[in-house]
Amino acid sequence: MDGKTNDILRKYPKGSRDSLIPILQDIQDQDGYLSEQALVEVGRYLDLPSGKIYGLATFYNQFRFGPPGQHHVCLCHGTSCHVTGAGDVRKELEKKLRIKPGETTRDGKFSFELSACMGACHLSPLIRVNGRYHTGVKPGDVKEIMDSYIEGGEE
Amino acid sequence: METRTHIPVAKDYLKDSVLLNESVDLPSDVEKVLRFVRREKVKYPVVFVGTGSSGLISGAGETLDQVKRYLGDRDIKAEVVETGSTGYCTMEPVMEVQMPGKTRVAFRQVTGDKVPFLLDGVFNNMIPDVQVLGQHRNPSLEVWKDVPFIDELPFFSIQLRNLLRNWGRISPLSIEEYIATGGYRSYLKTIRSYTHDEVCDIVERSGLQGRGGGGFLTGKKWKVAHTVIADQRYLLCNADESDPGGFANRAMIESDPHRLIEGVMIAAYAIGTSKAFIYIRNDYNTAISRLEEAIRQARDYGLLGHDVFGSGFNIEIAVRKGPGAFVCGEETAMISSIEGKRGMPRPKPPYPAVSGLFGKPTVVNNVETLSNVPAIFENGPDWFRSIGSESARGTKVLVLSGRIVNQGIIEVPLGTVVKDIIFGAGEGIPGKKGFKAIQIGGPSGGFLTGENIDTPYDFESLEAEGVYMGSGGMVVLDEGCCIIDTVRYFMDFIQKESCGKCIPCREGTRRMLEVYENITRRPVDENGHTTLERFKGVMQLESLAEVIRDTSLCGLGQKAPNPVISSLRYFRNDYEEHIFDRKCSAGVCKELRLFRIDVDKCTGCTVCAPKCPVSAIIGTRHHPFFIVEDKCTGCGICYDVCKFSAISVI
Structure with missing residues (x-):
């Protein structure tokens, strides 16, 4: 036990x-x-x-049944984030990480989740990675942000 | 440098001279001490940093570190205080400074790197022109020249702050400061001099209605639970605010947790229970830790526990973390969740006030409802009745977000005209795009348009326009937003969050989502009668919405079709455009977009063609390229990569 x-x-x-x-x-x-x-x-x-x-x-949304990735990516998908383009950011994240919300990449580097509202609508759309916030994210920024974690993780 | 969150005033002094003092006005010597606790007079400079969660996301943590480093490096004797949010989210992180003998002055958008410059200025009695937000009013102190008063700013001037009055002013982690602003005196007055029935009567007389969206008279609900004969009763506070775009309750707990706790205690006394639960969403980390700390402090003061201040009243408050399900905002679902089951609603009646948690009478109240209670006892029910409109008394806390200049949390009297809120406190829409609609009340709410924006904000007036108040979210949409896409987003949300117990909600919301997905994308296969199927779906949309509304078990299902019904009523043109023209003029519905290459601008650089995922771009180098319309999926990649702006949306 x-x-x-x-x-x-x-x-x-x-x-x-x-x-x-x-x-x-x-x-x-x-x-x-x-x-x-x-x-x-x-x-x-x-x-x-x-x-x-x-x-x-x-x-319940809180519980997960597999270990989270080394970098846990959480995208705010509240109404305000949606009208400022969180949908496109989500698509871009899915494309970049090659996983859907709730999944972990095969190498265990990234896991991805959606949040209903993080409470910072004035900075929308926003992503939280390992407790660090990236605000006003545009679809074009996604690659750069994720790459910075890939590099950081290998050090 | 000195950092402290608690003012060293003896606990016994506050207990004996303030809490147990039953006179309305306190003696002048006590008042003098309290003025010191409230920091109306300071000996050393005080720097306040707003560290609510929206502030922290904006970078307030870094600001706080920089302030401490600045004071430490220069060995300046000053105090650093963490406060909650001011509510003015756009201006965060907010830093305020109070110099001895001068009024308190607030600075906006103070990120860590700006701290030394601003503090240099203030400590040398100069207010830098940039980044100053305003000064607080205090008649006994010298004002700063050429600095506007905070209450004159458009964002604040429309507001009436009762619930939010301590926001950004006092430390949420200090019970002493809360007591110095009059806190916990209503509670002690209640348990020492009123009977349970009297408390229910006073609240009923005040006209306080449930702020969770239902609008039921709170005093009446308490009375029902109190009159049922039972050996145990429960009070539940609903802090499981899972609305996308709603975070007012969270900020209320982060900025002034003691107000909620006092409200919970009074309500627990009114219904005669010794056990209260606060059901809070699990990812509200800052709010949970502040709430737990506040409960610890209240227990330390003897305000919680066995035989409070010798009154014979026992009270325990437990914090339960909601594991994340939108439906748990419904009272019976929340009860199931606390009992350790799946959060599924039960049919009513029996109402929870008769048979709720563990089969005992249970009152479920929203955070905002309970936070209103202390002030009712402080100022009397007639004072509360005098605020707001004829049909709805008191104030309402709203969250302004979306395409609006001033985003944040405000408190206005019920009955305030929506237009004044949006164009007064919100200062309208940024950029050149025009106003399109306001989405009120989250996924179960509806839309207001330019035509009915003059509606007063209260339960009845909004309902007449087909909008439910919900938890107070207000998302402003401009012409760059697509209504159909927004409704699709809500349907997607509701469909995922539907608990699955009753069929109309579980299946119906999914069917509605399918209809929206169909009209926001281009036909996949014309051979399989998809166009016909699509029209069939649209034709049924209205009747489907009505069936779901009429036959669902709980509030989530009954209100789920609201965005659909509301948008069909006001935005028929948008629907027609999507259905007949297959066009989204806002350009939001990606799959409806078509792109065209401008032959004059295209240089034939070949950047776009290899990037196209469906090989819809053809042409030869140095000659204008061409997009094959039938192949194009409207992904927009070519549009983004073109350096010559040669590609445009049709």
Whole structure:
């Protein structure tokens, strides 16, 4: 049994159904994703079928089931970003990274996600890469921004 | 240099002299101390940096570092304070400086590199002309010459800031400063001198309506939950603001978390519960950490916990992180999510106020609704009734974004005319393009056009125009935006976020999205009756929208067709243009675009031809090239690469 998952479970001694989501959130904060093994362990602890837990986790946008890439790219796709051209930026990102939102590149370098709104509409469209923000992004800038991470990652 | 976020005033002093003092006006010696806490009088210069999340994205973190470095390098005795956002997002990062004896002055767009220049100026009693935003009003201090007052700026002059009054002024991480602005006194007055029923009555009398979009009388809701006999009740605060383009609640928590907590406590007392949850979206990191810190401080002061200030009232507030589902903004879906299930709504009745979380009476209130509560008890229900219009009392917090000069968060009395908001506070549209529409209320809202922009902003007037207020988002569209594309975007969003429980919403929104995808792209295959199918879809759009509206289970589904119905009502021409002419005059719908090469301008440089993904460009070197219309997919790559502007959109 994975010791780290166990530590998290121990924080929820009651083991009731309503602690399921906080447990999954803690595991994802720690591991970056929900592994099959973790889901099975949580199921055993809460006495729930792991299929049911998987069903719940897939319902919510927060949970992911594979490790995130080395560089996690998040594009804001709120209404304001959309009217200022986030759709084109998205297409360009998909083309450049060759993945769709929610996926990770095969070499594990990049993962890509959409966010409903980051709360900085005055700087739209914007991308967040590993917590760093790139604002007022135009489709033409995408290549350069991504390349800067490829180079930075190899150093 | 000195950096502190807390003013060293003894906790017991604030408790005894301020919180437990029941008189309306505090004695002058106490008031003097509070003036010091509020920084109305300062001994040393104070530098404030707005570090809400929109400020941080604009670079406020770097600004803060530079300020600290500047003061440290020069060994200047000054205080650095982190505040929340001022709401004026376009001007961020905002830095404010208060010199001893002078009014507080604000600077706009202060990125890290501009800090030394600005601070050099202010510390030498000179305000640089550039980048000054304005000064705050304070009659007891000397004003800066030739510096406008902040409340005279168009962005602020239209506003009535009750909920937002502490924004950018006090540190959100300091309970002392919140108490010094009158905070937590309403709460203690409530639990010490009113009964549960009286609290519900006062709120009902004030006319406060739910700010989440429903517009139900808050006091009435509380009363229902309070009168149901149960051994446990719950209060839920909905901070799961997942609307694209809506971030007012987030900024409210980041800039003034104690106001929300005080509202939660009063509401919990009113319905007679000891357990409250704040359900906040998981990716609001700054807001979550500030909220948790504020709860910790309140507990430290004895405002939270067992037997608060000897009143016999017990209260605990738990923060639950919403794992990200738009539908969880619906109250029954949120309840399911807190219970550890998929966030799917349940049929109503029974209403949550009768049977909600774990089968117990539960009140679900929005962040903005609860933040309104402390002021009602501070100034009385009649004061609250006096603000706003006949049908809707109080103020509303709005998010201005899109193609508008001043973007940010504002608070206006309900009933303010939309035009005044857009062209007053927003100062109109940047650039030469004309105004087209305002999208109000996020994915479940609708459009206002130039014809009905004079509508007052309140629940009834907007509904008469087919628009729902929603969470207060206002996205301005100019002529460069395509309405059809915007509706398609909303349908795409709703279709993804539909929980899948009821068929009209799950299947219907997908069908609607398909119709929009069909009319925003060129026919794929003319042989397979695609044109006919396309027309069939469009013909059914209106009736499909009505079916979804009438038969969906929850608010998400019922309001999902709003953008469709609203756009069909006001923008029929745009639809016709897309359907019959297969043209998008705004040039947004990429697949409808066709390109043509201007023979006079083309030099035959051959840059475009190899770049074309469908080989639609033909020609020979040094002679003008030609685009084969039937092959062209309108991707626009050739348009972007042409150095001679020889390619144009038809």
